[in-house]
Amino acid sequence: MKIAVFVKHVPDVAEADLEVAADGRTVKGGELPFEMNEWDRFALEEAVLVKDSLGGELTSFLIGDEAAEESLRRCLAVGADRAVRVWDDGLAGANPFALTAAMRGAIGEDEYDLILCGAQSSDDGYGLGGPLLAEALGVPSVALVNKMKVEGGKVLVTRELEGGWGEEVEVDLPALVTIQTGINEPRYVSILGIKKARKKPIDLMDAVSVGITAERLATEKEKLSLVGIETPAVGEGAEILEGSPEEVAAKCLALLKEAGGVL
Amino acid sequence: MSVWVVAEHRNGAMREVTYELLSHGAALGLGPVTALVFSGPGDGSALAASLDGKAPRTLIVEDSSLLGFNGTAQAAALATLISQSTEPPKVILGAHSAAGMDWAPTLAGKLACPAVTDVVALAAEGASLAATRVVYGGKLNSKVKLGEGPSVIATIRPGSLEEEPSLTPMTTTIETANADIPAELGKRFVAWVEELAGAVDISQADILVSVGRGIQDKENIDVAEALAEALGATLSCSRPVVDINWLPKER
Amino acid sequence: MSFNLTSEQIDIQKAAREFARGEFTKWAREADEKEYCPEVLYKQAAELGFQGIFFPEEYGGAGLGYMEFCLVIEEFWRVDPGLGQSLGSVVFGSDLLLTFGSEEQKKKYLPPITEGEAIMAAAITEADAGSDVTAVATRAVLDGDEWVINGTKMFITNGNLADYIILYCLTDPDNPSRHQRHSCIIVETDRPGFAATKIHGKMGIRASDTAELSLTDLRVPKENLIGERGEGFAQFMAFFNRTRLHIAAQGIGVAQGALDMATRHVKNRVQFGRPLAALQAVQFKIAEMATRVEASRSLLYRAASLADQGIFDHKLIAMAKWTAGETGVRVTDEALQLHGGYGYLAEYDIERFYRDAKIVELYEGTKEVEKQVIARVILGKA
Numbered sequence: 001m002k003i004a005v006f007v008k009h010v011p012d013v014a015e016a017d018l019e020v021a022a023d024g025r026t027v028k029g030g031e032l033p034f035e036m037n038e039w040d041r042f043a044l045e046e047a048v049l050v051k052d053s054l055g056g057e058l059t060s061f062l063i064g065d066e067a068a069e070e071s072l073r074r075c076l077a078v079g080a081d082r083a084v085r086v087w088d089d090g091l092a093g094a095n096p097f098a099l100t101a102a103m104r105g106a107i108g109e110d111e112y113d114l115i116l117c118g119a120q121s122s123d124d125g126y127g128l129g130g131p132l133l134a135e136a137l138g139v140p141s142v143a144l145v146n147k148m149k150v151e152g153g154k155v156l157v158t159r160e161l162e163g164g165w166g167e168e169v170e171v172d173l174p175a176l177v178t179i180q181t182g183i184n185e186p187r188y189v190s191i192l193g194i195k196k197a198r199k200k201p202i203d204l205m206d207a208v209s210v211g212i213t214a215e216r217l218a219t220e221k222e223k224l225s226l227v228g229i230e231t232p233a234v235g236e237g238a239e240i241l242e243g244s245p246e247e248v249a250a251k252c253l254a255l256l257k258e259a260g261g262v263l
Numbered sequence: 264m265s266v267w268v269v270a271e272h273r274n275g276a277m278r279e280v281t282y283e284l285l286s287h288g289a290a291l292g293l294g295p296v297t298a299l300v301f302s303g304p305g306d307g308s309a310l311a312a313s314l315d316g317k318a319p320r321t322l323i324v325e326d327s328s329l330l331g332f333n334g335t336a337q338a339a340a341l342a343t344l345i346s347q348s349t350e351p352p353k354v355i356l357g358a359h360s361a362a363g364m365d366w367a368p369t370l371a372g373k374l375a376c377p378a379v380t381d382v383v384a385l386a387a388e389g390a391s392l393a394a395t396r397v398v399y400g401g402k403l404n405s406k407v408k409l410g411e412g413p414s415v416i417a418t419i420r421p422g423s424l425e426e427e428p429s430l431t432p433m434t435t436t437i438e439t440a441n442a443d444i445p446a447e448l449g450k451r452f453v454a455w456v457e458e459l460a461g462a463v464d465i466s467q468a469d470i471l472v473s474v475g476r477g478i479q480d481k482e483n484i485d486v487a488e489a490l491a492e493a494l495g496a497t498l499s500c501s502r503p504v505v506d507i508n509w510l511p512k513e514r
Numbered sequence: 515m516s517f518n519l520t521s522e523q524i525d526i527q528k529a530a531r532e533f534a535r536g537e538f539t540k541w542a543r544e545a546d547e548k549e550y551c552p553e554v555l556y557k558q559a560a561e562l563g564f565q566g567i568f569f570p571e572e573y574g575g576a577g578l579g580y581m582e583f584c585l586v587i588e589e590f591w592r593v594d595p596g597l598g599q600s601l602g603s604v605v606f607g608s609d610l611l612l613t614f615g616s617e618e619q620k621k622k623y624l625p626p627i628t629e630g631e632a633i634m635a636a637a638i639t640e641a642d643a644g645s646d647v648t649a650v651a652t653r654a655v656l657d658g659d660e661w662v663i664n665g666t667k668m669f670i671t672n673g674n675l676a677d678y679i680i681l682y683c684l685t686d687p688d689n690p691s692r693h694q695r696h697s698c699i700i701v702e703t704d705r706p707g708f709a710a711t712k713i714h715g716k717m718g719i720r721a722s723d724t725a726e727l728s729l730t731d732l733r734v735p736k737e738n739l740i741g742e743r744g745e746g747f748a749q750f751m752a753f754f755n756r757t758r759l760h761i762a763a764q765g766i767g768v769a770q771g772a773l774d775m776a777t778r779h780v781k782n783r784v785q786f787g788r789p790l791a792a793l794q795a796v797q798f799k800i801a802e803m804a805t806r807v808e809a810s811r812s813l814l815y816r817a818a819s820l821a822d823q824g825i826f827d828h829k830l831i832a833m834a835k836w837t838a839g840e841t842g843v844r845v846t847d848e849a850l851q852l853h854g855g856y857g858y859l860a861e862y863d864i865e866r867f868y869r870d871a872k873i874v875e876l877y878e879g880t881k882e883v884e885k886q887v888i889a890r891v892i893l894g895k896a
């Protein structure tokens with residue numbers, strides 16, 4: 001099996017108060033910690049599980065600057081055999097179309113039996129990359145998978161739907177699968193893994209080596225462009241209600257009734 | 264100009280979000296709305312009936328590959344219909360749902376056209392669309408502009424309509440079309456699985472009491488439960504809460 | 515001179531952080547209440563390679579340095595000091611074996627630790643010999659090919675759990691120099707004559723095991739002596755130069771954890787219509803706490819990276835250990851203060867951190883002892 005996994009390095013905003021930078025288009029970086037996108041961690045684990053059970057080679061890909069390499073090292077530390085990082089200044093802040101063009105270029109002539117991506121990323125949450133890449137490669141894709149099994153040239157998956165429903169789908173390999181969180185339990189990185197990762201190669205590619213011209217980049221960027229970001233309007237400061245569950249609920253109910261609208 | 268709305272249905276029933284999409288589509292003011300129903304053979308007219316009077320035109324595409332849900336087949340069908348139409352739709356609208364996350368990006372890849380997903384507000388702007396999205400886990404709003412097309416795709420977050428969908432009653436013409444879906448797509452629908460008994464479709468609830476990472480402790484979920492009960496609301500939670508098994512996934 | 519962690523160090527730090535956040539949080543309160551550290555954590559920590567990270571590879575370690583070990587301890591303590599101490603102390607005593615042990619001793623005793631199959635301890639303190647280690651009275655007498663040991667030890671970390679203990683014993687009471695009367699002997703705890711009694715009711719790091727030991731006609735082979743007879747004092751001074759680095763990392767970890775909690779709390783807690791964080795008095799407090807943590811951290815990282823170059827700067831290490839301990843105590847105190855009455859409830863983790871922090875000013879040399887060390891280097895034997 002030749003397996004590929006694509007991962008993204010994103011700011012971890014769970015605990016952060018985000019501020020919009022003066023340009024009105026970017027988030028003030030400063031102290032924000034960056035992590036591997038949560039969905040990608042599950043995709044990576046799934047890729048390692050497939051490799052462990054069926055054998056083969058796992059290549060991890062990332063489009064990102066040098067700081068983002070941390071996420072690639074994580075891939076190598078948990079079991080990827082090699083890593084490819086694509087970067088070009090023109091890709092800074094790129095939309096999913098431009099990123100996908102780079103992803104497609106990074107794969108080049110290589111043929112993978114199975115390509116895994118996270119179903120979406122926690123920063124802009126488009127969820128476009130996976131299926132777009134599949135189309136660019138001419139392979140079938142299936143999105144939002146929360147259970148999968150590779151067997152006999154096929155992958156049998158369950159997709160997670162709304163309201164507790166699922167859908168079973170069978171896809172012929174080569175295929176691209178986008179992974180929903182919770183599909184597995186991503187392993188912790190071990191010290192031995194970190195040491196092994198140091199000995200594995202990280203190949204660097206730029207726009208030229210992935211075959212994207214400036215014109216191509218411009219065309220892809222044109223498809224979806226950012227006008228600006230803003231902090232959503234917030235109401236007054238929060239009030240923390242204390243007491244037993246019943247008391248808190250009662251107080252909350254009273255407040256909501258008073259505020260009107262919902263009831 | 265026209266707007267196409269991809270109807271979303273499951274297990275023979277039209278999903279609520281379809282009416283929201285029709286309402287969004289009409290509000291764009293980019294021409295008449297066509298609802299598209301993709302279904303297995305023989306299932307289309309019953310589904311189309313549930314849209315009667317809500318769109319000027321409904322187009323039914325039936326094919327064995329469209330049984331259940333198959334995003335790849337649906338995207339292939341849409342691509343064919345668009346290439347066949349004398350005047351391609353300006354906008355193809357869908358739901359940002361499990362289905363929409365599958366067919367919409369696939370179609371965007373096939374048409375190499377602009378697309379935006381998980382939109383909470385959408386408006387025509389110049390020769391294209393401007394969309395508002397919620398990013399960084401709901402901490403920021405972003406505004407994006409789509410390229411010109413000829414066609415563009417947008418998927419809309421269910422429940423993002425400000426009001427109930429209000430559609431002026433109208434006469435619907437129902438048509439059928441053949442989309443020549445390739446026999447070998449490499450992807451086959453197998454079955455619906457009712458994964459979790461007693462599941463709750465939170466996208467259909469009137470009031471939600473929702474629990475996120477900030478709940479910190481499993482015990483604190485009792486507070487949310489008690490509140491939900493008092494409000495006659497549905498308890499829901501974000502994914503991290505599910506992933507650590509504090510609440511079942513159907514929430 | 516570089517002030518940046520290497521990419522490998524960053525990865526190790528993150529790995530430790532993720533493991534601790536993912537696993538410790540489930541257990542921390544129960545471990546504190548019931549005074550134990552769950553078996554499964556010992557197993558996981560060893561499997562992930564956190565035990566013996568600074569042992570050379572030939573003894574099953576990762577061949578990394580004190581700096582890396584400090585990063586791990588810091589992250590563990592940041593999430594929970596009690597569990598951090600439980601897991602971090604598994605190797606306690608190994609530095610002495612690494613530095614002074616024979617090849618056979620290292621081959622025999624070190625690999626099981628990295629595999630999660632053995633726990634170590636080091637026993638110096640006695641009821642009447644605390645800061646003054648030269649007063650240690652536990653007696654080891656050579657009888658043919660065996661040492662016969664009698665005595666008691668107090669406050670021994672892992673006393674009930676350890677498979678082998680490095681015991682600081684009086685072997686040469688008649689030597690004219692107080693510093694040449696003691697020796698270090700490895701004692702396997704399954705030998706007859708060994709007994710450990712758990713000490714209950716510690717104020718903090720309650721997950722970590724502490725015991726009183728009693729040794730009655732306990733016999734170990736002559737070969738269990740580490741290095742030369744009479745070198746015990748010198749060996750332990752060198753040992754403390756290493757372990758004080760880990761202890762300093764504990765102080766920084768507990769302080770950082772408390773700072774994290776305080777930061778979160780003051781942003782969320784609203785009084786007088788504004789979050790506490792909007793008050794300048796609160797802002798200053800947070801700024802001071804953060805500065806203390808960074809200052810202590812810089813001192814430790816410098817001392818630890820020098821140690822990894824083979825330079826054990828006695829004074830610098832004592833400074834790092836003292837400051838880190840004080841930072842831990844001060845920052846947890848301020849953090850609790852910022853929590854107001856809630857900080858006084860067991861339901862809030864800061865209550866535990868406040869109790870946990872104090873130990874760093876006590877063991878491995880009280881803060882007074884550290885200052886003595888520093889002063890002696892600067893002033894000589896005045």
Ligand SMILES: Cc1cc2nc3c(=O)[nH]c(=O)nc-3n(C[C@H](O)[C@H](O)[C@H](O)COP(=O)(O)OP(=O)(O)OC[C@H]3O[C@@H](n4cnc5c(N)ncnc54)[C@H](O)[C@@H]3O)c2cc1C
Pocket residue numbers: 635636637638639641643644645646668669670671672716724873876877878879880881882883886
């Ligand atoms: C939880 C815990 C775990 C421990 N684990 C271990 C272990 O694993 N192995 C081990 O051997 N020991 C261990 N200890 C013991 C610890 O190292 C001693 O408690 C410490 O060295 C202080 O000794 P003492 O308690 O006898 O205090 P004392 O030496 O009696 O000191 C009391 C006070 O007097 C001060 N003082 C003493 N002498 C001087 C002086 N010359 N100048 C100025 N001030 C002075 C001290 O600083 C202190 O403030 C542990 C202790 C605790 C609490």
